[in-house]
Each structure stands twice: as structure tokens, then as C-alpha cells.
Amino acid sequence: MFDSLAELITLAEAQGQPIHEIAIAREVEQSGRDRQTVWELMHNRLLVMRQSTEEGVSRPVESLSGISGGAAWRLWQRLEEGYQPITGPLLSRAIARAMAVNEVNSGMGCIVATPTAGSAGILPGVLLTLQEAYGFSDAQLVNALFTASSVGAVIARRASISGAAGGCQAETGSAAAMAAAAAVELLGGTPRQSGQAVAITLKNMLGLVCDPVAGLVEVPCVKRNAAGAAQCFIAVDMAMAGIESVIPPDEVIDAMARIGRLMDPRFKETAEGGLAATPTGQRLAQMIWQGKPPEELGPA
Amino acid sequence: MPIFDTAMPPAKRQISAFDIIGPIMVGPSSSHTAGAVRLGRLGRAILGAQPERVILGLHGSFARTGRGHGTDRALVAGLLDMETSDPRIRQSLELARDAGMDVVFRIVDLGEDAHPNSVSMVLETGERVVKVIGASIGGGMVEIQAVDEYPIHFTGEQETLLVAAEDRPGTIHVITGLFLHHRLNIAFSRVERKQRGGEAIQVFETDDPIPDVLVEALEDYDWVRWARHIPRLAHS
Numbered sequence: 236m237f238d239s240l241a242e243l244i245t246l247a248e249a250q251g252q253p254i255h256e257i258a259i260a261r262e263v264e265q266s267g268r269d270r271q272t273v274w275e276l277m278h279n280r281l282l283v284m285r286q287s288t289e290e291g292v293s294r295p296v297e298s299l300s301g302i303s304g305g306a307a308w309r310l311w312q313r314l315e316e317g318y319q320p321i322t323g324p325l326l327s328r329a330i331a332r333a334m335a336v337n338e339v340n341s342g343m344g345c346i347v348a349t350p351t352a353g354s355a356g357i358l359p360g361v362l363l364t365l366q367e368a369y370g371f372s373d374a375q376l377v378n379a380l381f382t383a384s385s386v387g388a389v390i391a392r393r394a395s396i397s398g399a400a401g402g403c404q405a406e407t408g409s410a411a412a413m414a415a416a417a418a419v420e421l422l423g424g425t426p427r428q429s430g431q432a433v434a435i436t437l438k439n440m441l442g443l444v445c446d447p448v449a450g451l452v453e454v455p456c457v458k459r460n461a462a463g464a465a466q467c468f469i470a471v472d473m474a475m476a477g478i479e480s481v482i483p484p485d486e487v488i489d490a491m492a493r494i495g496r497l498m499d500p501r502f503k504e505t506a507e508g509g510l511a512a513t514p515t516g517q518r519l520a521q522m523i524w525q526g527k528p529p530e531e532l533g534p535a
Numbered sequence: 536m537p538i539f540d541t542a543m544p545p546a547k548r549q550i551s552a553f554d555i556i557g558p559i560m561v562g563p564s565s566s567h568t569a570g571a572v573r574l575g576r577l578g579r580a581i582l583g584a585q586p587e588r589v590i591l592g593l594h595g596s597f598a599r600t601g602r603g604h605g606t607d608r609a610l611v612a613g614l615l616d617m618e619t620s621d622p623r624i625r626q627s628l629e630l631a632r633d634a635g636m637d638v639v640f641r642i643v644d645l646g647e648d649a650h651p652n653s654v655s656m657v658l659e660t661g662e663r664v665v666k667v668i669g670a671s672i673g674g675g676m677v678e679i680q681a682v683d684e685y686p687i688h689f690t691g692e693q694e695t696l697l698v699a700a701e702d703r704p705g706t707i708h709v710i711t712g713l714f715l716h717h718r719l720n721i722a723f724s725r726v727e728r729k730q731r732g733g734e735a736i737q738v739f740e741t742d743d744p745i746p747d748v749l750v751e752a753l754e755d756y757d758w759v760r761w762a763r764h765i766p767r768l769a770h771s
Contacts, residue, residue, distance in 0.1 A: 236550050262552045276553060283559050283620075299563070300603040340562030343605050343625040350555045351674075352565050358556075380556050387555035396555070397673060413555075450600035452563040506600075523603050 291335020333360030401495030446509025570671030575613020592643030
């Protein structure tokens with residue numbers, strides 16, 4: 236894809252096209268597939284995303300380990316009962332949907348890893364909620380996913396999208412930044428404003444560690460997806476108002492890469508630091524690793 | 536014997552939009568679940584049939600957090616020929632039982648050089664047995680690292696041909712002759728042997744699928760113990 240957001244945005248501006256057009260053209264060129272095929276592949280992903288949000292809010296989904304589940308359903312029920320959320324009608328539904336996808340993921344349901352399984356809730360949570368509120372078509376959402384993909388590809392190239400390599404900032408941070416660029420485009424912002432939304436989102440999530448209890452994609456991943464959706468909303472509103480990041484987007488991505496490299500390995504998906512190292516985190520890990528020994532797996 | 540030769544770098548390739556928005560997968564983990572399904576699929580392809588008896592040795596993080604990640608069910612799902620997005624993965628242990636596949640899990644130690652997400656698979660059907668060691672190296676990508684104690688490496692990202700044969704002069708000439716005959720371009724090849732004049736396993740990766748007739752033609756040679764086409768892993 237592209238080595239920098241500057242290159243992507245400059246190209247979009249020079250051609251007078253939205254970022255998704257540049258991203259689709261690049262995918263067609265790279266893959267050798269025709270535009271229709273590439274577009275259909277992305278459309279399929281949107282359908283799986285929608286299915287996973289609906290599954291997660293319509294019933295309490297329990298994870299395989301049993302240490303998480305049901306949060307999305309609980310919030311959704313409360314909203315349906317008429318509770319007035321202080322996050323407002325949009326963000327409250329976005330965070331419920333974001334958690335829904337991650338709960339479905341930890342229950343061994345089907346999801347789209349965007350960019351990873353652990354951060355899979357943010358894009359569907361944000362985009363499907365904007366569709367509900369503003370009436371965007373599925374075609375517009377598919378385009379928005381291409382915009383998000385081009386941002387994610389730049390982050391993957393310059394930094395990382397893996398918690399094991401860069402901490403949670405690289406997973407939920409990247410997902411939120413991708414969603415922010417896509418949301419700005421949907422709302423009529425310019426490619427430059429999409430870039431600013433990426434910068435602002437990532438800045439607000441720098442340094443976030445990956446500290447999953449028992450090494451499972453559950454605690455704190457489910458709620459971090461809600462937080463990622465919220466950070467995305469904050470950045471989109473700022474970028475749409477013309478507020479710019481003092482540090483340019485590519486430099487923010489590079490800062491995230493350096494922070495990731497310097498981050499202690501205990502904070503990079505090893506389940507040895509942060510929340511995983513708390514007494515409760517340790518107790519849950521013992522319960523999962525040893526309390527339920529591998530008899531169920533068969534004789535050792 | 537350096538089974539865990541880490542000298543082979545992962546292929547540098549262009550990032551696709553679908554690497555970022557995707558894969559479509561059954562959770563919870565791209566490495567511990569989706570990657571495990573793909574390792575099972577490769578094991579099945581190396582055996583060349585659905586196994587009747589299976590011993591799965593979980594190493595490192597696969598042993599420690601595998602259960603919470605459904606690694607056990609994912610490996611078995613792959614052995615049953617499921618894709619990473621198959622909703623039946625969660626029920627795969629029951630489905631294996633129904634299909635007459637006998638599965639035993641063990642916790643194993645493959646040594647400190649082994650990748651933390653490694654599995655050893657002993658797969659059996661009828662008279663045929665293979666032992667495969669593989670690792671899930673991140674983001675759903677996998678690597679086979681040993682077959683029948685031979686340290687061979689392939690990722691399933693290409694069409695692959697494995698040939699277990701006597702180590703004697705002229706074998707590669709015959710195999711590449713068959714490739715030429717079928718107009719197949721070899722992207723990568725490697726021979727691994729335990730000792731001179733013993734047996735060797737040869738790995739060929741190609742751009743296009745390897746026809747069954749080529750595999751059958753190879754198996755007709757008396758110096759070939761077995762030959763297997765490993766189809767390229769699908770990207771969902």
C-alpha cells in the first residue's frame with residue numbers, strides 16, 4: 236500500500252478523489268483482481284461485521300474461559316429501556332457494538348479481525364452506529380472500510396498492529412485511528428482531515444499496554460474496544476471542526492513505533508504485567524491454567 | 536539436529552487491504568485459534584487423508600493458554616478440513632468423535648528454541664503415519680518446521696509438493712522434469728536429509744496448483760516413499 240499517510244493524502248488531494256478511491260485502485264493493482272471482486276470481498280467483511288454486532292447485543296455472549304461476557308448485551312438492554320447515557324445516543328451504541336464484537340470473538344464466534352481479533356470491535360462499532368444515525372448506505376460503508384485499510388496498512392508498515400510487538404496502542408490505537416479516518420470521510424471531511432483524525436486518535440492512545448489476564452483476548456480487551464470507539468469519536472469531532480494535530484500524522488505513528496520498541500516485554504501480550512499481574516488477574520489465570528487442568532483435553 | 540531453524544525469514548510481501556480488514560475468522564485469537572486451524576489443515580494435507588488416530592502435543596503458550604483460546608478445538612477443526620471462519624470450530628471435538636477420529640492431547644516440551652506457539656502432531660490412518668511439527672507465528676500465519684523428524688520449512692502460502700524419497704543421484708532431475716512437463720514454475724525448493732545415502736524429504740513451492748497426475752507419477756517410482764500436494768491455504 237503506502238509508506239506514509241502524507242503520500243496517501245497528497246495523492247488523494249492531487250487527484251481530487253476520496254482516500255477510498257486511491258485505496259481501491261491500489262488493491263486492484265497489487266492483487267491483480269478486478270475492482271468488482273475486490274469490492275465484493277470487502278462487502279462480505281461488512282456483512283460479517285454486522286452479524287457479529289447483532290449477535291453480541293441481542294444475547295449475553297459468554298467467553299470460552301468464563302471470565303468475561305454479557306457486557307454489550309447489558310448496556311444495550313439499558314439503552315433499550317430508555318436510559319439516557321451521558322455519552323449520548325451515538326457513542327453509547329457504538330461502545331455497546333464494539334464490546335459485542337469482542338465478546339463474540341472470545342466466545343469463538345465469527346468476526347473480522349480489524350486489524351486484529353483483539354481490536355475487532357472498534358470499526359464495526361463506529362461505522363455501523365454512524366450508518367444507523369446518518370443513513371449511510373452499505374456501499375458507503377464498504378468504501379469507508381477501504382479508507383480504514385489504507386490507514387492500517389501505513390501503520391503496519393511504519394509501526395505495528397500487533398500487541399506482542401507494540402502493546403495495546405498498536406491494536407486498539409490502530410483500530411481507532413483507522414475508524415477515525417473512515418468516519419471523517421463518511422461525514423464529508425477532506426483527506427487531510429482524515430489524516431488529522433488519525434493523528435489525534437493515536438496521540439490520545441500512545442503508551443497503552445497490552446496486559447491481558449491469563450493471556451486471553453478478554454480482560455481488558457473487551458472494554459478497551461469501547462474506549463477505542465470513544466477516542467475515535469473525540470478525534471473525529473475535533474478534526475471535523477478543523478482542529479489539527481501539532482505533530483503530523485506520520486510522526487505520531489513513528490512515535491508509537493518507538494514507544495512500542497521501548498516498551499517492557501511484560502506489557503506486550505505476555506500476561507506478565509499490568510492487569511495480568513494484579514492479584515485478581517493472577518487468581519483468574521491460576522483458575523484457568525491450573526484450576527481446570529488439561530483432563531478435559533485428554534490424558535497428559 | 537536443528538529442527539527449529541529460524542534462518543528462513545518470512546516472505547516480504549505487499550500489505551493487502553484484506554490483511555488489515557480481515558481475516559474473517561472464528562475467535563478469539565489469530566495466532567492461537569485461526570493459526571491453529573491452519574496448522575491442522577496442513578497436517579491433514581501432509582498425511583494426505585483425514586486421520587483416524589491423532590496425538591496433539593501442545594508446547595509453550597499453546598499448552599498454557601491454548602484451552603482458553605480454543606487451540607485444541609481449532610487444531611482438530613483443521614484436521615477435519617474446516618476453514619478459519621467455520622462456525623463449527625467450537626464443536627470440533629464432538630464432531631471429531633462423530634467422524635471416528637480418536638484424538639489425544641498432551642502437554643509437550645519441544646525445547647527452548649521452539650516457537651512458543653508450537654504443536655507436534657502424530658497423525659495416523661490405516662498403515663500411514665506422519666509426525667509433523669508446526670508453529671503459529673502471528674496474525675494467523677503458520678510454518679511447518681519438521682515432518683517425520685526432518686527439519687523442513689514451508690508456510691502453506693504457496694502450492695507445495697513434498698516428496699519423501701531415497702537420497703540418491705538423479706531424483707531431483709526426475710522431479711523437475713515432471714514440473715517442466717506440466718509447465719509448473721518452481722518458486723522455492725529445498726532438500727533435507729538425515730544422513731548421506733539415507734532418505735530425504737524434498738520441498739517444492741510453486742505458483743500454480745500441482746496436478747494429481749504429477750503426484751501419482753512420482754509415487755510410481757520405487758525410490759519414492761510418498762509424495763503429497765499441499766494446497767495453498769485460503770485467505771478468508
